[in-house]
Structure formats: C-alpha cells, structure tokens
Amino acid sequence: MTKDSQLATWEVFIQSKPGANYIHAGSVHASDNKMALQNARDTYTRRGEGTSIWVAPTESITASNPDDSEMFFDPANDKVYRLPTFYVMPEGAKAI
Amino acid sequence: MELLEKTDKIHEELLKNFEEKINRGDAIEPKDKMPDAYRKHLMRQMSQHAHSEVIGMQPEGNWITRAPSLRAKQILLAKIQDEGGHGLYLYSAAETLGISRDEMISQLHSGKAKYSNIFNYPALTWADIGAIGWLVDGAAIVNQVSLQRTSYGPYSRAMVRICKEESFHQRQGYEIMAKMMKGTKDQQEMAQDAMNRWWWPSLMMFGPHDSESPHTGDAVKWKIKRHSNDELRQKFIDKTVQQAEVIGLTIPDKDLKWNEAAGRYDHGAIDWNEFYRVIGGNGPCNKQRMAHHIKVHEEGVWVREAAEAYRVKKEKQLLHS
Ligand SMILES: [Fe+2]
Ligand SMILES: [Fe+2]
Numbered sequence: 425m426t427k428d429s430q431l432a433t434w435e436v437f438i439q440s441k442p443g444a445n446y447i448h449a450g451s452v453h454a455s456d457n458k459m460a461l462q463n464a465r466d467t468y469t470r471r472g473e474g475t476s477i478w479v480a481p482t483e484s485i486t487a488s489n490p491d492d493s494e495m496f497f498d499p500a501n502d503k504v505y506r507l508p509t510f511y512v513m514p515e516g517a518k519a520i
Numbered sequence: 521m522e523l524l525e526k527t528d529k530i531h532e533e534l535l536k537n538f539e540e541k542i543n544r545g546d547a548i549e550p551k552d553k554m555p556d557a558y559r560k561h562l563m564r565q566m567s568q569h570a571h572s573e574v575i576g577m578q579p580e581g582n583w584i585t586r587a588p589s590l591r592a593k594q595i596l597l598a599k600i601q602d603e604g605g606h607g608l609y610l611y612s613a614a615e616t617l618g619i620s621r622d623e624m625i626s627q628l629h630s631g632k633a634k635y636s637n638i639f640n641y642p643a644l645t646w647a648d649i650g651a652i653g654w655l656v657d658g659a660a661i662v663n664q665v666s667l668q669r670t671s672y673g674p675y676s677r678a679m680v681r682i683c684k685e686e687s688f689h690q691r692q693g694y695e696i697m698a699k700m701m702k703g704t705k706d707q708q709e710m711a712q713d714a715m716n717r718w719w720w721p722s723l724m725m726f727g728p729h730d731s732e733s734p735h736t737g738d739a740v741k742w743k744i745k746r747h748s749n750d751e752l753r754q755k756f757i758d759k760t761v762q763q764a765e766v767i768g769l770t771i772p773d774k775d776l777k778w779n780e781a782a783g784r785y786d787h788g789a790i791d792w793n794e795f796y797r798v799i800g801g802n803g804p805c806n807k808q809r810m811a812h813h814i815k816v817h818e819e820g821v822w823v824r825e826a827a828e829a830y831r832v833k834k835e836k837q838l839l840h841s
Contacts, residue, residue, distance in 0.1 A: 429622070429824055429828060430620070430622050430625075430824070431824055431827065431828070433615065450608075450609055450612040450613070450674075450677075451612040451615065452608070452612070454827075455824070455828050455831045456827075456831045456834065459827065466605075467605055467609070468605075470598075470601070470602070470685075471685075487551060489551060490549065490551050490552050490553075491553070
C-alpha cells in the first residue's frame, strides 16, 4: 500500500446562535483552513446547530496540564474580595 | 531493586488517584493520567465503534438509487450521511487517545480492528432498509444511550451528539415497516421476511451473554461500560415487542413470552454459533464490505495528495507575495 496521509487535524468551535460563546465540538481532517471550515460545517452542523464556526490547527492549541491544575488555579482561591459577597454594605442602601 | 519498588509505588499511586476520580463520577479527559489498559480498551472500543458507523453505510447505500420515492431517497441519503458523521465524531474522539486516523484505518484493513457484526448481512429488499433503521439503529440507540455516561469525556460527548441524531434513524425505519404492513400482501410478506432475518442478528449486536463476556471486568469498574450486555439486550426487546405488535409484525421467536413476575419478556436461545461464524469472517458479506472499504480508500489517495499539493503551492505563493 502507498504511504497515505489523512491530512492535518483541526479543532472545531461552534457558535450556536449570534451572541453565544464558541464551544468546542470536536475535530476534522483537512489540508487547509478553507477545507477545514467546509468539513466542520458538514460534520458538526447538519441540523442548524451553528451560526458561525472557528477552526484552528490542533497543534496550535496549548492546553493546561491537569497535573498542575491545583497549583495553576490556586491564585484564585484566597482572593474572596473578588466576589461581591465579600463586601459589607451599609444598612438601608438600595440597588447595590 | 530499589528503583523498581519506587516505580511500582508511583504506579500504585497513579492508579489509586485514577480510580478515586472514576468513583467520584468525574470524567477522564485526554491529558489526564490513565492506566494503559484503560487507554487500550477505549482505543479498541471507540475505533470499532467508528468503523461500524462507516461500514454500516454500505448495506443502506446499496438502496439509494432504488429508493421507491424521492422522499424516501432524500431521507435515506440524510440518514447515511449522519452515519458517516457518527464515524467522524468517533474517530475524532479516539484520536484524543493518541492513535492516528491512519493507524485506525490500517487496523481495520488488516483485520486487527473489528466492526459490528451486523453489517456483514446483506440488505436484500426495501423492507430491509425499514428493518435496519428500526431494529439495527434501535439496538444501537439502546447501547449508545447507555454510553452517554461513559467515563471518557470525548467518548461521552460524541455519544450525546450521536443520540440526538439517532432517533430520526429509528423512526424512518419504523415508518417504512408500518407503511409496508398497510400495503399489499406481497409487501406485508416482504416486511415480515426482513423482520425474520434481522431480529436475531440485532439481538447479537449486544454481544455475548454476561456469563461469557471476556472484556467486562475492568470496563465496568472503570465505568467505560455502564450496563451489561444482557441488561441492554433486555431493554431493547422489551420496547421493541410492542412496536412490532402495533404494526402487525411477528417476532420470529416462538419462546418469546411476557414474564409477569420479572416484568420483562423472556426470549428464546440465541444461536451463538452463527454469531461466531460471522465474526470469524464467514458471514454473507464480510469480504465484500472490506474489499469495498479498501477500494474506496485507495481510490481516494490522489484526492488527499492533490489537496496537500494545493496547500503547498498556496503557501509558496503567500511567501513570495
Ligand atoms: Fe450511527
Ligand atoms: Fe443511525
């Protein structure tokens, strides 16, 4: 058999309606960005699941390491003053 | 010696963390540490699942040009396109485990990777398209609904997407059967004949009885598998019998009867010799299915090469502009 290539992989992100976040749907194989978009449309939006699609080469995505997640997300833990509930509001103040 | 003990300790620790996670009900994601056996089990199961979706396009594809109406043809085309999509969702999910699409396809071609046995049977008449949608997709749905809660995140997410699409598949098949049962005597006989041929292979889709099933231990412990083969098969039988009755089809099992005490149907013995004969490569269509897949794959090589050549050319042009 000849040496074959299944083409590069691209990660697919779909926006379900205008204004919504783009959410990861899966991946497709394609030789370039145009083909990746078309394949993503055919693969992930056959029933109007999307109004817009992003594709990005899989290799260009950097992901955090689950082993480091404790350390990585730790800085958020002791900063409760980032939450509105931290603050003591004067008695009687309204709409705040 | 000391080093060996140390690595053993590390392994034990990793396995403990992994199983704690599983027991908490957390999903396992691609970059998480996982035991080799877990990864291997998933690679085998998910690639087999993907191959089944793709090979499953063949028996139905056989009827696109002969569909009895434009409506039927459009529906069948959309259904088969979905199955191709299901294959792609699953390949994509399996690739997150570190196996390439190339590898999976060559394992299929070499026979190392299997696909669902059911697709080694031929679709002989239009009623078979009804029976496949209703029974084969129906059985697949029972299995896939259960797998929505499988522990590997990408697999579970692919299953959720697939289940959303499957219910139309089963309905279009049941509609074909219902229509034929309202038709001429010939059409009714054709529907019953298809039922007779697809019923038992559909029950076999759930795999051997729990008492004989070699892979279940770890798969259950690690929550890859959420229900046993027999549980799923029972679920399928219990909901299908009533559907057959409504349209006047007879289930080809003289031992099938309602078990009041257990609240389920008891069924007759499954011919496992037939199952193993077909899995062993001696079903009616094994050779044809594989030959067709290999042929189409090889005939498509030039398309992928041309696409790559075009990309290289465009990148060069970009560089010089
Ligand atoms: Fe499917
Ligand atoms: Fe289906």
